[in-house]
Amino acid sequence: MKKLILSLCVVLAFGACKEENKQQAQEKPVIKIGATLPLTGNLSYIGIGSKNALDMLMEKWANTDTKYKYEIVYENDMLKPQQAAINTHKFIDVDKSKIVVSVFGVVDRPVDDIANQKKVISLSCSHGKDTFPEYGLNVGSQNEEVYNAALKELKKRNAKTVALLGSNGAVCDALLGYAAEQFPKEGIEVVFDERYNIGLTDYRLSIQKMEQKSPDYYVIFGVEPMNSVFTKQYYEITGKNNLLSLGSFANISLKVFPPIEGVLSVYMLRSPEFEKEYFEKYHERVETCSSHLYDGLDMIIKAYENTAPKAGEKVPSNADVLQKVKSLKVWNGASGLMKIEQNGIVRPSVDMRFYHDGQWVKVEE
Amino acid sequence: MLFVLLINVLIVGAGYGLIAMAFALMCSVSPFFNLTLGSIIAFGAYGVYALTNLAGLPVEVSIPTSIVLCAVISALLERFVYTPFRLKGASSMVLLVASLGLYTIFESLIHLAFGPQYQILGGVTAQNVDLGVTSIPKVQFITIVADFVVFGLVNVVLFHTFFGKTVRAVNDSAKLSNITGLNNNKIILIVSLLAGFVLGLSGVLTGYDTGLEPTMGFNLLFKGIISAIIGGAGTMAGPFLGAFFLAAAENIGVMMLASEWRDLVAFVIFILFLMFRPQGIFVKKEK
Numbered sequence: 001m002k003k004l005i006l007s008l009c010v011v012l013a014f015g016a017c018k019e020e021n022k023q024q025a026q027e028k029p030v031i032k033i034g035a036t037l038p039l040t041g042n043l044s045y046i047g048i049g050s051k052n053a054l055d056m057l058m059e060k061w062a063n064t065d066t067k068y069k070y071e072i073v074y075e076n077d078m079l080k081p082q083q084a085a086i087n088t089h090k091f092i093d094v095d096k097s098k099i100v101v102s103v104f105g106v107v108d109r110p111v112d113d114i115a116n117q118k119k120v121i122s123l124s125c126s127h128g129k130d131t132f133p134e135y136g137l138n139v140g141s142q143n144e145e146v147y148n149a150a151l152k153e154l155k156k157r158n159a160k161t162v163a164l165l166g167s168n169g170a171v172c173d174a175l176l177g178y179a180a181e182q183f184p185k186e187g188i189e190v191v192f193d194e195r196y197n198i199g200l201t202d203y204r205l206s207i208q209k210m211e212q213k214s215p216d217y218y219v220i221f222g223v224e225p226m227n228s229v230f231t232k233q234y235y236e237i238t239g240k241n242n243l244l245s246l247g248s249f250a251n252i253s254l255k256v257f258p259p260i261e262g263v264l265s266v267y268m269l270r271s272p273e274f275e276k277e278y279f280e281k282y283h284e285r286v287e288t289c290s291s292h293l294y295d296g297l298d299m300i301i302k303a304y305e306n307t308a309p310k311a312g313e314k315v316p317s318n319a320d321v322l323q324k325v326k327s328l329k330v331w332n333g334a335s336g337l338m339k340i341e342q343n344g345i346v347r348p349s350v351d352m353r354f355y356h357d358g359q360w361v362k363v364e365e
Numbered sequence: 366m367l368f369v370l371l372i373n374v375l376i377v378g379a380g381y382g383l384i385a386m387a388f389a390l391m392c393s394v395s396p397f398f399n400l401t402l403g404s405i406i407a408f409g410a411y412g413v414y415a416l417t418n419l420a421g422l423p424v425e426v427s428i429p430t431s432i433v434l435c436a437v438i439s440a441l442l443e444r445f446v447y448t449p450f451r452l453k454g455a456s457s458m459v460l461l462v463a464s465l466g467l468y469t470i471f472e473s474l475i476h477l478a479f480g481p482q483y484q485i486l487g488g489v490t491a492q493n494v495d496l497g498v499t500s501i502p503k504v505q506f507i508t509i510v511a512d513f514v515v516f517g518l519v520n521v522v523l524f525h526t527f528f529g530k531t532v533r534a535v536n537d538s539a540k541l542s543n544i545t546g547l548n549n550n551k552i553i554l555i556v557s558l559l560a561g562f563v564l565g566l567s568g569v570l571t572g573y574d575t576g577l578e579p580t581m582g583f584n585l586l587f588k589g590i591i592s593a594i595i596g597g598a599g600t601m602a603g604p605f606l607g608a609f610f611l612a613a614a615e616n617i618g619v620m621m622l623a624s625e626w627r628d629l630v631a632f633v634i635f636i637l638f639l640m641f642r643p644q645g646i647f648v649k650k651e652k
Contacts, residue, residue, distance in 0.1 A: 194623045195623065196627075197628055200627070201575040202575075204376070205619045229576065236501070
C-alpha cells in the first residue's frame with residue numbers, strides 16, 4: 001500500500017513539474033516598467049493624472065494580442081529628485097525594469113542619468129528639455145513652439161510691451177528666459193522680468209511694480225496654484241484681463257481660483273477621443289503630462305512589438321527599440337500629431353485658447 | 366507706490382500678526398514651540414471648507430462654528446496632551462517633539478479627508494473695499510481690522526481683567542503662582558482656548574484670501590513665530606508690531622530686489638535678531 005501511495009506521489013509530482021515547464025515555455029517574456037510620479041504633495045494632481053493615463057494604456061495593451069507581457073509598477077517621488085533616484089535604482093536593480101517613467105523638472109534628470117548608465121529607456125514629459133540622453137525619450141512641448149504661439153497672439157493683439165513673471169523653477173525660468181531673449185527681436189519690449197519662489201501666495205507688490213511699467217500684456221508662467229492665485233490678485237488690483245499664460249492654466253484641471261474671462265493660455269493639444277475616454281473612466285479633465293506619457297509609452301510598447309530580438313535573446317535591446325521609435329518621425333496619438341526627433345525629443349502641438357464662460361476656447365486664426 | 370507699499374505691509378503684517386499674537390499668548394503661559402498651533406490654523410480653514418463647500422451650510426453658520434471648533438480643539442489638546450506631559454515634568458523639548466508628532470498626524474488626517482490639492486472656500490462673493498488710491502479685497506480689509514481688534518481685546522483682557530492678572534502671574538513665575546493658590550492648568554487651558562480662537566480666525570481669513578492646502582498652517586505659523594521673536598515674544602505689542610516689521614522688510618525686499626528674495630530677506634532678519642537681539646525689539650519691563 002505504502003509503495004502504491006509513494007508511486008502515485010512521484011507520478012503526480014512529475015506531472016506537475018512537466019505542466020509547470022510547459023506553462024513557462026508558453027508564457028510571454030515580461031517587460032517591466034517602473035513609473036516614479038508625484039503621487040502626494042501639492043503637485044500630486046500631475047502624478048495621479050499621469051498614473052490614470054498610464055493605467056489606461058496598460059489596459060489597452062493588456063487587451064491586445066502582444067508578443068510580450070507589460071507590467072507597470074508605481075512609486076511616489078513627491079517630485080523630489082532624491083526619492084526619484086531611489087525609486088529608479090529600485091526599478092532597475094530590483095524589479096529589472098526595461099523602461100522607467102518620470103515627469104519633469106527636477107526629477108527627470110537624475111532618472112535619465114541612472115537609466116542611461118544602465119541602458120534602460122527613460123521616458124519623461126519635461127517642457128523645454130535641454131539634455132538629450134542616449135536612452136531618453138521626452139514627450140513635451142519645447143520653448144520654441146510655446147513662445148511662437150504666444151508671439152503670434154501678442155502680435156495679433158498689437159502688443160508692444162510685455163511684463164514677464166514666473167516661478168524660479170528650472171522649466172519656467174528657461175521658458176521665460178527664452179521669451180525675454182526673443183521678444184525684443186520681434187519688436188516687443190520686455191519692460192519687466194521677474195521670478196518668484198514656488199509656493200508664493202502674495203503677488204500684490206510685484207503686480208504694483210509691473211503696473212508702473214504699464215505693459216500691454218502680462219506673460220506669466222508657473223504651475224498651479226501660483227498661476228491662479230496670481231491671476232486672482234491681479235484682477236483684484238487692476239480689474240484687467242490682459243494676461244497670457246504660457247502653460248498650466250488651460251492644461252490642468254486644478255484651479256485654486258477660476259481664471260478671469262478673456263485671459264489667454266497656450267494649450268497643449270489632446271485628441272478628443274483620448275479626452276473623452278479619460279473623462280468617461282475617471283470623470284476628470286486630462287492633466288498636463290498625462291497624454292504625453294501615454295503617447296511616449298505607447299510608442300515604446302509598439303516599438304517593442306515591432307522590433308525583432310537579436311539572436312539568442314528573448315526581447316529586443318533597448319537601443320533597437322528606441323531606434324524604432326525615432327524612425328517613426330511622426331506620431332498621431334493622445335496628444336494629437338507629434339514630431340519625433342533623433343535626439344529623443346517628441347514635440348506635441350500647441351495652440352492658443354482664451355477663457356470664456358468656464359471653457360477654454362480656441363482662438364481663431 | 367509708497368501708499369501701495371504701506372497697504373501691502375498692513376495686509377501681510379495683519380495676517381502674520383494674528384498668528385504671532387496667538388503664539389505669544391500661548392508662550393506666555395506654556396513656553397515651548399507648539400507646532401500644533403499650525404494645525405489649528407489649517408483646521409479653521411478646512412472647517413469652513415467642510416461646512417460650506419461640502420455640507421452646504423451658509424457662511425454665517427460655518428465660519429463661527431469653525432472658529433469655535435478650533436478653540437475647543439486647542440483647549441482639548443492642552444487638557445489631554447500637554448497638561449499631562451507638564452504634570453509629569455516634561456521638558457519643553459519633549460513638548461516640542463510631542464507637538465511635532467501631533468502636527469504630522471493632523472496634516473496627514475487633512476490629507477486623507479480632503480486630499481492634497483489646493484482648495485478654495487465658497488459661500489461669499491468677492492468684493493473690494495475702496496481705499497482711494499487703491500482698492501483691496503474685503504477679506505484683506507477684514508484681516509487688517511481683525512488684527513487691530515484682537516490686539517485691543519488681548520490687551521484689555523491681559524491688563525484690565527483679573528484673569529489677565531493671573532495670566533501675567535503664571536508668565537512671571539509658574540511656581541509662585543501655584544504656591545499662591547492659582548490653578549495654573551486652568552489658566553493655561555483658558556489661554557489655549559483664546560489662542561485657538563485667534564488661530565481659527567486667521568485660518569478662515571487666509572483660506573478666503575489665498576486658498577487652502579494641508580501644509581498651510583506650518584508655513585503661516587513659521588512667519589508668525591518669526592514676527593513674535595522679532596517683536597519680542599514676552600510682550601503683546603512686540604508680536605503685533607513685529608509682524609508689521611517683518612511684512613515691511615519682506616515687501617521692501619520685493620520692491621527693491623525681486624519676489625524671489627522675499628523669504629531670504631525674512632530669514633536673514635530672523636537670524637540677525639537671534640544673533641544680536643534674541644529678546645526682540647520690545648522687551649518686557651522687569652519689576
